[in-house]
Amino acid sequence: MERNITTLGIVLHSRRWGQTNRRLKLLSVDLGIVDVVSYGAQKSLKAVKAEVFCDGQFFLYHNPVKGDYTLKDLKAIAGHEEIREDLALNYTGLFFCEILIKVHGGENAAEYRLLSKALDLLTTAPERRVLVLIQFIHRLSEVLGIRVDLDRCPVCDRAYERDEIVYFSSSAGSQCCQQCANLERTLILPPGARRYLSLTATMDFEEAVAVDLNPGALERIKAYMLGYAQYFCPSQLTTLSSGLL
Numbered sequence: 001m002e003r004n005i006t007t008l009g010i011v012l013h014s015r016r017w018g019q020t021n022r023r024l025k026l027l028s029v030d031l032g033i034v035d036v037v038s039y040g041a042q043k044s045l046k047a048v049k050a051e052v053f054c055d056g057q058f059f060l061y062h063n064p065v066k067g068d069y070t071l072k073d074l075k076a077i078a079g080h081e082e083i084r085e086d087l088a089l090n091y092t093g094l095f096f097c098e099i100l101i102k103v104h105g106g107e108n109a110a111e112y113r114l115l116s117k118a119l120d121l122l123t124t125a126p127e128r129r130v131l132v133l134i135q136f137i138h139r140l141s142e143v144l145g146i147r148v149d150l151d152r153c154p155v156c157d158r159a160y161e162r163d164e165i166v167y168f169s170s171s172a173g174s175q176c177c178q179q180c181a182n183l184e185r186t187l188i189l190p191p192g193a194r195r196y197l198s199l200t201a202t203m204d205f206e207e208a209v210a211v212d213l214n215p216g217a218l219e220r221i222k223a224y225m226l227g228y229a230q231y232f233c234p235s236q237l238t239t240l241s242s243g244l245l
């Protein structure tokens with residue numbers, strides 16, 4: 001394997017490592033999610049600054065004996081500093097990072113593009129934060145290959161009525177009609193929310209985030225999507241319990 005690797009990536013997580021170093025989790029197009037040590041990042045002004053949400057070209061060194069990666073340099077495309085300065089935006093960004101760490105399925109380039117766009121939108125359209133959150137989960141379900149069409153039940157193949165409420169089947173792992181459902185009390189999708197998700201499924205991220213929802217619908221769809229995200233995530237999402245999303 002090449003010792004020097006250059007890859008597009010985004011820092012998902014950063015923690016202290018020893019006295020002066022940091023250990024990063026990097027979502028990279030070429031390597032997937034890898035741990036990278038940034039030496040001297042804690043104190044030295046000269047050290048490469050790779051903070052959480054930083055999107056850029058990462059220059060790594062791979063030690064084939066130890067099997068680890070070291071950060072040599074970084075050419076930032078977007079630092080997304082604005083996200084860290086606002087509590088709700090920060091938690092939303094951290095939620096994106098946490099869920100990607102937990103559900104990462106090897107679709108490196110698609111996951112990178114999704115997160116990169118989501119962080120850009122949080123930066124450029126912070127007032128549309130909740131819509132970015134909803135659309136991130138909606139799009140992630142497609143990247144993970146678990147999204148189903150919301151116009152018919154995937155279990156019995158019956159088309160939904162216009163005003164039909166859609167339920168959830170944990171055995172199918174998807175939305176379905178009431179007859180096929182086994183999770184009737186959770187993950188209930190009202191018709192308006194279903195039409196919104198259906199309508200925005202084929203739009204690009206930016207376009208979908210520009211679609212307005214009234215405040216009530218926005219909160220209902222957000223609650224549904226957060227429940228859905230927790231459903232497809234294999235372990236408890238700690239950023240969800242903050243109550244700040």
Ligand SMILES: [Zn+2]
Pocket residue numbers: 153154155156157158176177178179180
């Ligand atoms: Zn059905």
